[in-house]
Amino acid sequence: MLKIRSMLLWLFVLSFLLAVSTGCVWKNHVAENDKKLANPPVPVNNPSSDLVKKADRGQKGVSFQVVTNPEIIPVLVNKRNKLPKSYQPLDLIFPDIPFTFKEKLEKRKMRTKAASAIEELFAAAKQQNVTLLGVSAYRSHATQENLFKYYVNLDGYEAARTYSAIPGTSEHETGLAIDVTGGNGKCAAEACFEGTPEASWLQDHAAEYGFIIRYPKGKDTITGYKYEPWHLRYVGKAIAQDIMSRSITLEEYLDVTPVNK
Numbered sequence: 001m002l003k004i005r006s007m008l009l010w011l012f013v014l015s016f017l018l019a020v021s022t023g024c025v026w027k028n029h030v031a032e033n034d035k036k037l038a039n040p041p042v043p044v045n046n047p048s049s050d051l052v053k054k055a056d057r058g059q060k061g062v063s064f065q066v067v068t069n070p071e072i073i074p075v076l077v078n079k080r081n082k083l084p085k086s087y088q089p090l091d092l093i094f095p096d097i098p099f100t101f102k103e104k105l106e107k108r109k110m111r112t113k114a115a116s117a118i119e120e121l122f123a124a125a126k127q128q129n130v131t132l133l134g135v136s137a138y139r140s141h142a143t144q145e146n147l148f149k150y151y152v153n154l155d156g157y158e159a160a161r162t163y164s165a166i167p168g169t170s171e172h173e174t175g176l177a178i179d180v181t182g183g184n185g186k187c188a189a190e191a192c193f194e195g196t197p198e199a200s201w202l203q204d205h206a207a208e209y210g211f212i213i214r215y216p217k218g219k220d221t222i223t224g225y226k227y228e229p230w231h232l233r234y235v236g237k238a239i240a241q242d243i244m245s246r247s248i249t250l251e252e253y254l255d256v257t258p259v260n261k
């Protein structure tokens with residue numbers, strides 16, 4: 001009888017200890033997650049696990065990773081890394097810069113930080129006698145979807161995806177990218193923008209305002225795009241200066257798999 005009682009007592013003590021210890025572990029786990037929520041991780045060296053988790057298979061066997069933290073400034077969006085379908089930037093505003101058109105259209109919009117940075121960049125260029133015009137900035141998921149559908153109807157899926165971004169994979173959907181051109185409005189988002197004084201000013205100075213030339217010359221196997229001297233992407237000053245001074249791409253900076261591998 002005494003034996004049974006002491007065994008029961010031991011069992012009680014053991015289960016109490018077990019409950020306390022798992023409680024502590026669980027508590028720490030919650031605290032850790034809270035910290036993560038308060039300070040979302042900013043990718044530095046190998047953020048691919050933070051940035052992308054779910055695999056997604058598009059039409060015709062094209063596979064994508066769905067970006068899990070689309071709101072962070074250095075977010076990676078390319079032909080392999082797709083924004084979630086429901087993603088819409090919450091802080092879009094109209095930057096106070098001239099565009100090639102007068103209307104107040106959606107494509108003038110940018111996220112707040114990128115908008116004030118592009119205002120500074122345009123003002124600095126003007127001071128150095130370089131006049132710039134915006135061509136196209138934000139594009140909503142719905143707009144990109146309609147555009148892509150239009151091209152698919154016209155040329156078929158395979159052809160369309162060689163010249164138009166599959167919905168979710170265009171950087172313009174982040175609100176952090178903008179196509180620009182020179183003050184005369186010629187060569188807007190066209191190859192003839194290469195070699196213009198405006199293109200070389202951007203190459204030399206964009207990083208001072210937090211922008212990179214997102215698709216540099218000779219890096220198309222890494223970025224998935226040919227040289228686009230007009231496509232600026234806001235990543236913040238520190239990252240932009242690092243990327244531009246080392247002549248690398250966002251993919252190389254984030255140490256992720258090249259797009260065409």
Ligand SMILES: [Zn+2]
Nearest residue numbers: 177178179231
């Ligand atoms: Zn662009």
